[in-house]
Amino acid sequence: MKRLFKRSAVVFVAVVMSLGTALAQDKVPSSKMEMQLSFSPLVQSAAPAVVNVYATRKVQARSRSPFFDDPFFQRFFGNGGIGQPRERVQRSLGSGVIVDPSGVIVTNHHVIDGATEVKIALSDRSEFEADVVLDDERTDLAILKVRDAKHPFPSLEFADSDDLLVGDLVLAIGNPFGVGQTVTSGIVSALARTQVGVTDYQFFIQTDAAINPGNSGGALVDMKGRLVGINSSIFTRSGGSNGIGFAIPANMVRVVAEAAISGNKVQRAWFGGNLQTVSADIAEGLGMDRPQGVLVTEIDPAGPAQAAGLQVGDLILKVNDNTVNSPDGFGYRFTTVGIGETVRLTILRQGSEKQISLKAVAAPEKPLRDEREIAGYSPFSGTKILNLSPAVAQELGLETSMTGVVISHVAQGSTAQRLGVKAGDIVRRINGEFIRNTKVMKILCDQKFRLWRLEIEREGKLIKTVISG
Structure with missing residues (x-):
């Protein structure tokens, strides 16, 4: 019995050792190349197109004398000469992305808001003056153009941000806290994030790649080195990164950039109606097993929605092939289609699905604004x-x-x-x-x-x- 036990023990140890050897051979890198898994080739390709943006603005500041509130001095001097406005210079730092070799740069509106002078610095530390070509507060995007560009610049191509999936690897490139160009890695944490409160469109890519102050306007790139988003904001309680960052999707950025390159203003497609999120109660009333889509609550008699045959009470489920579950999501999908394109809506009307097409047109300015x-x-x-x-x-x-x-x-x-x-x-x-x-x-x-x-x-x-x- 003891001999049988010893023999079994020897066999068990031998099996474990051989299994361990096999596992080690499968998991331990067997070459230097396998040990050097790195994002460096990707960074070397994408980073030169990410720039630092320096914005200077002049503000009126009122100098405050310690005697300003003293009635004796006010009696002789009044308010003249004391507490008078004086000009003060403010400087802000952010990031930007070159999206065209001619020197077209995308950054955030809040980076250059009110700026009287804008400069950009490349990763090789060369500096250029830039003009603000287009500034769109509603999308929190601004387009800059290098002044007197004499040679092509490195640039990033746009990816289709609708192809992103939760879990995809991404890199954030920017200049946090002004320490210099920095790269952080992470994954796509969520898509179609709304209620972030940064832009009117409320539609963001969420990532856990570290984004800090100064990263605003920087690049979020995929594993092919393409631009999938412009880093815009973070959720923070301390002022630093908590692993919840938000980027404006590349498909929205492309609309604004193309408008600037063509010399036009940003035109948004006009739907001509009001929409409402579907609550659980509304879904139950419509005979649905769960809330989905957006409900049409009002139709402008002169708008495209009316012309296409939409009705109050229709439930819009999809814009083209993209599911929508909020008015913000609908607005983003509808806007990024582009003026002049035909939009295909999948709707639910009286329990039946049907398709409706409408033309994406710009909202008319009638009457004239007469500012x-x-x-x-x-x-x-x-x-x-x-x-x-x-x-x-x-x-x-x-x-x-x-x-x-x-x-x-x-x-x-x-x-x-x-x-x-x-x-x-x-x-x-x-x-x-x-x-x-x-x-x-x-x-x-x-x-x-x-x-x-x-x-x-x-x-x-x-x-x-x-x-x-």
């Missing part, structure tokens, strides 16, 4: 006003069926700002008179009233107030 500035002593002093049209409403993120006069800009420190007037406010009445257009409003605002009775629509609510003249 005017309001000055003087009215409550709207310091504002710019526009006639509402589908195009203007789309630019300001309002419902495209709205009409009237809208506040498009409120100057810092103006009377209007102090009174709480906001961009996007629609002025309905002034002292009982209906505001049909900007001309009518300008005439009223040039008058001197002892009391101003105002009716303003903000986010669907009517605000009535009385202000002393």
Whole structure:
């Protein structure tokens, strides 16, 4: 019995050793090449097209004297000479990506917002002055062009960001904290992230590749060295990377870049209707086993949706072959199709699926915007006003069926700002008179009233107030 046990033990040890040898042969690298798995060839190809962006802006700062609030000094000097505005220079640092050999660069709007001077630096430390060709706040994208470019620049080609899958490897290249060009690796953590609060389109690639301040405008590249996104923001509680970064998909970036290269402004396809996310209750009411798609809640009689035969109550499931589950997702898919293209919608109507095609057209500017500035002593002093049209409403993120006069800009420190007037406010009445257009409003605002009775629509609510003249 003991001999049998010893023999069995010897056989067991021999099997384990031979199995271990086999596993070791399978898993341990057998050559130097196998040990040198590296992203370096990919980085060497992509990194030269990623640049540092230096933006300079001049701001008005009010110098504060320690005696400013002293009544004695105010008696002799008043406010003149004390606390007067002076010019101060602010500098910001970000990243950018060259997407055309002629020196066309994509970065974030928030990197160059308000800049009076922009410079870019290549990875070889050579510097160039650049002009802002296009600045689109709604997508948080800006397009720069190298001034007096004398030779072709390294550039990245666009990937189809719709081909990305969760789990795909990606690299983030940029200049975090101004320490110099840095590469981090990660995976695609999620797609079609919404409610991030950075752009109006609310449609992002999420990655765990480390993204930090200064990375904004940098490149997110795939394993073929193609641009899949522009790094835009991070979710953080400490100010550093927590492994949750967001990038604007390349398909949206391409639309903005192509508009700039062709010398046009960014045109967004006009749907001509309002949409709503499908909740569990709505899904149950429609006889669906789960929430999906977006519900058509309003149709503009003059819009493309009406012309295509869409109806209130239709459920849009897909734009072309892409599933949509939120108005933001629909807006992204619809916009990136491109003006002039035909869009195929898969809808659910009364329990049956059907296909509807509509042409992607730009929103019309009827009536003309007729921009005017309001000055003087009215409550709207310091504002710019526009006639509402589908195009203007789309630019300001309002419902495209709205009409009237809208506040498009409120100057810092103006009377209007102090009174709480906001961009996007629609002025309905002034002292009982209906505001049909900007001309009518300008005439009223040039008058001197002892009391101003105002009716303003903000986010669907009517605000009535009385202000002393």
